[in-house]
Amino acid sequence: MDAIRIQTSAITRPSINLHTNPSGISFMKDKLLETDKSVFSVFGxxxxxxxxxxxxxxxxxxxxxxxxxxxxxxxxxxxxxxxFVLRPWLGKDPGSLDE
Known part of the structure; x- marks a missing residue:
């Protein structure tokens, strides 16, 4: 029972945290870019x-x-x-978020 309780808590706590604070990794620009409304992953x-x-x-x-x-x-x-630094083929950094 203890093993089940430990594993259940390990699954439940992060789930509760996601529902309590659903803004990704809390990067301050997430809300501006609306990436806090997306599920994202890294391929590679x-x-x-x-x-x-x-x-x-x-x-x-x-x-x-x-x-x-x-x-x-x-x-x-x-x-x-x-x-723009890591992928120079994207062109020059426009210098503003609107651009």
Whole structure:
């Protein structure tokens, strides 16, 4: 019973935390970018130590679906300017969020 209780608590606590504070990893730009309303994941190596290890595998047919939204970088990388540094083929950093 103790093992079941421990595992149940390990599952329940994070779930309650997600419902209590549903703003992603609490990055201050999440609400601005509305990424706090999305489920997002990293495809490939994730070197950040601020998120849990959750792996989602999609069928090939999902990618072109009109409700699917895939990006090769996090939305927050546009705000920080890192998208333009790490992926120079995106062009020059426009310098403002509106641009």
């Amino acid at each position: 190596p994730n070197l950040g130590h601020y998120a849990d290890d959750i792996i989602i595998v999609f069928k090939c047919e999902i990618s072109p679906h009109p409700d699917a939204n895939f990006s090769i970088q996090a939305a927050t990388s546009f705000v920080s300017g890192n998208a």
